[in-house]
Amino acid sequence: MAAGLPDLVDCARLAEEAVALQRDYELGKLPRLRDLLAEPRGTLSATFAFAKMASGRPGVLVSIEASPQLVCQRCMQGFGLRATGASEIEFAISEDPAEAEAEAEREFFRMENGRVSLRELAEEELLLALPISPACNSPQSCGKAPSYAAGDETAGATGDMRRPFSALQDLLKKT
Numbered sequence: 001m002a003a004g005l006p007d008l009v010d011c012a013r014l015a016e017e018a019v020a021l022q023r024d025y026e027l028g029k030l031p032r033l034r035d036l037l038a039e040p041r042g043t044l045s046a047t048f049a050f051a052k053m054a055s056g057r058p059g060v061l062v063s064i065e066a067s068p069q070l071v072c073q074r075c076m077q078g079f080g081l082r083a084t085g086a087s088e089i090e091f092a093i094s095e096d097p098a099e100a101e102a103e104a105e106r107e108f109f110r111m112e113n114g115r116v117s118l119r120e121l122a123e124e125e126l127l128l129a130l131p132i133s134p135a136c137n138s139p140q141s142c143g144k145a146p147s148y149a150a151g152d153e154t155a156g157a158t159g160d161m162r163r164p165f166s167a168l169q170d171l172l173k174k175t
């Protein structure tokens with residue numbers, strides 16, 4: 001993020017003025033993303049277009065783009081993934097956040113003292129854009145994933161199919 005630019009912003013004022021902001025964040029400095037990264041390098045680019053929603057509440061369209069190096073869940077090696085996403089978010093301005101959330105027409109985000117962290121909004125959007133279980137695009141050549149040659153058997157597996165309930169059929173015939 002560029003020096004001197006605030007992270008906590010006044011949502012109502014920015015929405016009233018229909019302000020658009022652009023921020024870049026280092027992926028390695030996003031706390032909820034760290035455990036998913038194979039390498040902490042790269043940048044998350046986010047655009048925030050504030051506006052007043054039809055409900056009268058302040059809102060924002062958050063758009064993100066990043067290419068993080070994630071850990072493949074098959075081979076546990078790093079691979080790059082291009083991620084993009086966008087969400088319309090509505091902010092609560094009432095004293096009762098549960099009431100505001102129930103009335104919200106879009107994704108809901110709570111403000112603290114009328115302010116919201118742009119970094120948190122961008123990080124949330126990136127997390128929503130990433131797969132739940134990241135994996136390389138080509139399983140056949142996936143990093144160091146185990147592979148079995150034709151005819152090899154995995155430990156404890158045989159070609160015979162087990163039928164654990166086959167004895168039940170005999171018991172049913174006896175009744």
